[in-house]
Amino acid sequence: MGRGAADRAAARRFVPAAVAGDGAFLDVGCANGCLMECLERWGAQDGLRLEVHGLEIIGELAALARRRLPRLADRIWEGNALTWVPPRRFDVVRVGLEYVPGRRRADLVRHLLGAAVAPGGRLVIGPYTEETGAAATEDALVEWGFTVAGRASAGHRDPRVERRIVWVEGPASQDRP
Numbered sequence: 001m002g003r004g005a006a007d008r009a010a011a012r013r014f015v016p017a018a019v020a021g022d023g024a025f026l027d028v029g030c031a032n033g034c035l036m037e038c039l040e041r042w043g044a045q046d047g048l049r050l051e052v053h054g055l056e057i058i059g060e061l062a063a064l065a066r067r068r069l070p071r072l073a074d075r076i077w078e079g080n081a082l083t084w085v086p087p088r089r090f091d092v093v094r095v096g097l098e099y100v101p102g103r104r105r106a107d108l109v110r111h112l113l114g115a116a117v118a119p120g121g122r123l124v125i126g127p128y129t130e131e132t133g134a135a136a137t138e139d140a141l142v143e144w145g146f147t148v149a150g151r152a153s154a155g156h157r158d159p160r161v162e163r164r165i166v167w168v169e170g171p172a173s174q175d176r177p
């Protein structure tokens with residue numbers, strides 16, 4: 001991993017703060033699988049066993065991730081998060097709202113909660129960088145009718161902004177079929 005990639009990975013080190021326990025983690029927009037690899041390692045450091053999975057809209061990137069991580073190849077799918085029908089559910093699904101146009105963001109959250117998040121699981125949004133003292137992403141989620149169940153943040157070298165994640169709970173465990 002080059003210096004830039006290592007810095008980008010370090011900026012995501014707080015993502016496991018959104019993980020409540022062992023389980024299946026889907027990285028939506030997994031690119032070359034770098035975050036998947038990091039999450040396995042960070043999970044182990046934090047005492048969590050994460051079975052990582054990835055979804056990527058660009059077929060060439062999904063293929064690259066499979067080549068880089070052959071042992072995870074059958075857990076890396078190609079598809080558009082907005083319409084993808086997952087073959088299973090995941091305890092944690094991570095996504096960036098910026099992956100779809102503004103007018104489709106609520107649909108993206110609704111789709112992943114309805115189709116991809118397991119009962120008792122959560123949809124994690126981010127990391128994203130936002131003005132310190134404001135909460136534009138949380139405000140938007142609330143406006144769309146979702147309840148933010150938790151959040152975590154990490155400092156940025158510029159104090160005017162923060163790196164953040166927020167999460168929304170999936171279907172309640174008692175809804176489990």
Ligand SMILES: C[S@@+](CC[C@H](N)C(=O)[O-])C[C@H]1O[C@@H](n2cnc3c(N)ncnc32)[C@H](O)[C@@H]1O
Pocket residue numbers: 012027028029030031032034035055056057058061079080081082099100
């Ligand atoms: C910035 S990279 C994130 C890589 C990795 N998850 C990480 O955090 O290091 C975002 C990736 O999301 C993918 N992507 C964008 N829109 C998507 C969509 N609608 N469905 C699936 N993947 C998407 C892009 O092709 C890109 O590879």
